[in-house]
Amino acid sequence: xxxxxxxxxxxxxxxxxxxxxxxxxxxxxxxxxxxxxxxxxxxxxxxxxxxxxxxxxxxxxxxxxxxxxxxxxxxxxxxxxxxxxxxxxxxxxxxxxxxxxxxxxxxxxxxxxxxxxxxxxxxxxxxxxxxxxxxxxxxxxxxxxxxxxxxxxxxxxxxxxxxxxxxxxxxxxxxxxxxxxxxxxxxxxxxxxxxxxxxxxxxxxxxxxxxxxxxxxxxxxxxxxxxxxxxxxxxxxxxxxxxxxxxxxxxxxxxxxxxxxxxxxxxxxxxxxxxxxxxxxxxxxxxxxxxxxxxxxxxxxxxxxxxxxxxxxxxxxxxxxxxx
Amino acid sequence: xxxxxxxxxxxxxxxxxxxxxxxxxxxxxxxxxxxxxxxxxxxxxxxxxxxxxxxxxxxxxxxxxxxxxxxxxxxxxxxxxxxxxxxxxxxxxxxxxxxxxxxxxxxxxxxxxxxxxxxxxxxxxxxxxxxxxxxxxxxxxxxxxxxxxxxxxxxxxxxxxxxxxxxxxxxxxxxxxxxxxxxxxxxxxxxxxxxxxxxxxxxxxxxxxxxxxxxxxxxxxxxxxxxxxxxxxxxxxxxxxxxxxx
Numbered sequence: 001x002x003x004x005x006x007x008x009x010x011x012x013x014x015x016x017x018x019x020x021x022x023x024x025x026x027x028x029x030x031x032x033x034x035x036x037x038x039x040x041x042x043x044x045x046x047x048x049x050x051x052x053x054x055x056x057x058x059x060x061x062x063x064x065x066x067x068x069x070x071x072x073x074x075x076x077x078x079x080x081x082x083x084x085x086x087x088x089x090x091x092x093x094x095x096x097x098x099x100x101x102x103x104x105x106x107x108x109x110x111x112x113x114x115x116x117x118x119x120x121x122x123x124x125x126x127x128x129x130x131x132x133x134x135x136x137x138x139x140x141x142x143x144x145x146x147x148x149x150x151x152x153x154x155x156x157x158x159x160x161x162x163x164x165x166x167x168x169x170x171x172x173x174x175x176x177x178x179x180x181x182x183x184x185x186x187x188x189x190x191x192x193x194x195x196x197x198x199x200x201x202x203x204x205x206x207x208x209x210x211x212x213x214x215x216x217x218x219x220x221x222x223x224x225x226x227x228x229x230x231x232x233x234x235x236x237x238x239x240x241x242x243x244x245x246x247x248x249x250x251x252x253x254x255x256x257x258x259x260x261x262x263x264x265x266x267x268x269x270x271x272x273x274x275x276x277x278x279x280x281x282x283x284x285x286x287x288x289x290x291x292x293x294x295x296x297x298x299x300x301x302x303x304x305x306x307x308x309x310x311x312x313x314x315x316x317x318x319x320x321x322x323x324x
Numbered sequence: 325x326x327x328x329x330x331x332x333x334x335x336x337x338x339x340x341x342x343x344x345x346x347x348x349x350x351x352x353x354x355x356x357x358x359x360x361x362x363x364x365x366x367x368x369x370x371x372x373x374x375x376x377x378x379x380x381x382x383x384x385x386x387x388x389x390x391x392x393x394x395x396x397x398x399x400x401x402x403x404x405x406x407x408x409x410x411x412x413x414x415x416x417x418x419x420x421x422x423x424x425x426x427x428x429x430x431x432x433x434x435x436x437x438x439x440x441x442x443x444x445x446x447x448x449x450x451x452x453x454x455x456x457x458x459x460x461x462x463x464x465x466x467x468x469x470x471x472x473x474x475x476x477x478x479x480x481x482x483x484x485x486x487x488x489x490x491x492x493x494x495x496x497x498x499x500x501x502x503x504x505x506x507x508x509x510x511x512x513x514x515x516x517x518x519x520x521x522x523x524x525x526x527x528x529x530x531x532x533x534x535x536x537x538x539x540x541x542x543x544x545x546x547x548x549x550x551x552x553x554x555x556x557x558x559x560x561x562x563x564x565x566x567x568x569x570x
Contacts, residue, residue, distance in 0.1 A: 225415035225474075228376050229429045229481060230404040239428070243419045318419075 013078040023071045030063035040066070104290050111291045114282050118292070122275035123299050129192065129274060130264045133199035134257055140204030145211035146237070159208065166205035172266050174198045179270045195267030203260050210252045214245035247318040254311035258304050275299060327354040328387070329485045329516050330375055335384035337370065337540075344370050345381065346540045352485065357517045359527040359548075362537035363563060368520045371537070372487045375518070376400075376407040389484045405433060408478030412490040414470045416462040422449070422473050423458040429481045441480075448476040452506050468499030472506050479510075486510065488519040524567060528552060536560045 012018055035041060036058045041051030048054040048061050077088055147159035166174065178201075179194040189197070218241050226236040265276035275296050283292030330352040337345040344367045352358055360368045373379040374386060377393050377400045386393045388403045417425050426445035430436040436444070449455045452472040454465075462470055471491055478486060488507065492500045504526050511517055511530045521527065527534050527548055534551040536544045536559075544557045555561045 219415075221411060221413055221415035222417065224378055225409075225411060225417070228378060228404055228407070228409040229477070230401055230433045231429075232401065235432055239432070240417055244417075 011078045013074050019071055019075060022074065023067050026067040026070050027063050030066050031059060034059055035062050101294060104294070106291050106294065107288060110286070110288055111295050114292065115295060118275065118278055118282070118295055118299065121273055122278035122296070123303070125192075125272060125274040126261065126264050126276075126300075127303065129195055129199065129267065129272065130257075130261045133196050133203060133264070134260060136196070136200035137203040137207055137256075137260070138253075140200065141207035141211045142242075144204065144208030145215055148208065148212050149215060162201075163205040163208050166202050167209075171198065171202050171263055172269065174202055175266055175270060191267070191270045191272045194270060195264070195272050198267065199260060199264060202263075203256055207253060207256055210249055210256070211245070214249035215241055217248050218244050247315070250311065250314055250318065254307065257311075258307050261303060261307065262300055328352070329354050329356075329389055330518070331385075331387040332371075332374075333385045335371075335374065335381045335386060337367075337374065337379065337381045337383075344540050345374070348384070348540075348542055350535070350542065352516065352518060354484075354516055355514050357511045357515075357530050357532050358519070358535060359531040359533075360518065360520045360535045360537060361522060361524070361527065361563070361567075362543075366537040367540040368537045369489050372489060372518055372520055375485075375487055376404050376409055378409075405481065406484045408481060408483035408486040410471070410474050410478055410486065410488045410491045412494050414462070414467070414474045414494075416470055416474055416477070418462050421459050421461055422454075422465070425462070425473060426477045426480045429477065433481070444480050445476070448479045449473070451479065452476045466499060467495045468502045471495065471499075471503045475503075475506055475510070485516040485518065488517065488521065490520050490522070492521065492523060522567060524552070524564075536563065538563075 013022075036044075036048070036051040036054055040062055041048070041054070041058065044058070044062055044065065045051060048058040051058060054061070073092075077085055080088065144159045144163065147155035148163070150156060169177075175195060175198040178198045179189065179191065182189050182194070222240055222244065223236060226240045231240070264274060268274055268277035268280075271277070279292040279296035280289075283289040328351050330350070332348055332350040335345055335348045336343065348371060350371075360372065362368050370379055374381045374393075375388060389406045391399050391403050391406075393399060393403055416422075417428070420428065423442065423445055426448060427438070427441040430441045430444060431438060446455060446458065449458055452475055454469055454472055454476075457465055457469060457473070462473065465473065475486075475491075491507070492503050495503065500523070504523060507517070507519070507526070508530055519526075519531075531548050533545055534548050535542055536551070536555075536557070538559045544551070544555065544560045551560075552564065555564055
């Protein structure tokens, strides 16, 4: 939450000038499009007569109705409580999205037929690859952060070389380098382990920086208090510093998890049968690309929402000690 | 018969090329209460932070409770177990309840059972007169209460000596006395204490010896009565006249 202003002010969407401007903008926008040939024109038939012959009057009437309905909707939502507002706006935006997809004339039976395979093979592989990579990346990140904060020259040099290299190269190139480069050294590596390795190393580098800044954000006094009680470095780090750094670390780390989930689609270039790969291959056979791409998009989104929910739960957990 | 808890011999310390401590000699005996005062930047905090090696000294020897402090980590850890420290900014662990703050030391260092650690913690929270706050988080407490928790946390480790680094400087005036009362009662019970503080009334009432530091050196020391009524050194006279003016 932003800092809440204690001065009560009228809700913005209830101010006449705001409603007026909003109305004018929507009205002008829809006046620019001729919607008389669509479902809207059909619904307006009692008012405007034969839609296709209504001309400028038809356009005007349709735009007016849309603008009026929109403003009424916004003003009414303005009366609701915060939670209800959020829910309604979410649902409305979702409906608009569905309406948008509906214009693609997607073949639902085709989607329904392929969906189980898309989930059991594609989504499963995506989650499996991302989950393992996330665990490895977090482990690398803690080690990297400690190394980058240490006074040991070797540790610092290795860690900073690592973060510089893996943050500096495109992930796609890292995937190729590991899959095609390691066999040159004699390690023939399967596609899935290669993908996991590339993702872990890349995200480990980003998360090293996140963990480092999180650890640095903790007051020196905490170290001093902990060390003066007699705790060693390990206990101080695990029990005193990291638990306090987590609230700082978690939001950007949540970002990384979500972004990793989607970047795992890059390992499809080396032939891992994950969600993106399957969506493309399944769609190609019958030229129904859109169906498969949208299905995959929705699956990615659903999993991301799950991750968002988990993140907000964890954040709430760590907010405990801040309540006054 | 008297037992030396802290023995400081010819200690010097530099920050880069700047000399913060110059040839400091000091012994603290068991049961002694010592107050260190002096203008800011005189090295008094640095000195007591050397006693548990939050700061490293470069020359001389410091022996705490019979253990020489030098680079060996094992010795440092051993010394820290026996030395309690209270900081200006409390430095309680904000992610733990007050009770947990007091329990973790004995549990994780001495391997005391949770039940026993809890008993000890409650006993010392009682001692600093805030047992009813045990289940709150530090942010929910006032400054004075937090500092008393910090004192209890140190006491739970049953240290041989307590170091106080300006324990009342960050407190509202009203809360200073509750912390000083706690410290006074500790002193009455015979705890060995070294306090860096500007509370001269406390020094007068409690201290066995007052030490005045300036520019990294111990300029003058003596029993509080002599020290306050008859300071020898010019710098001490100036300091006392400044601090007691109001």
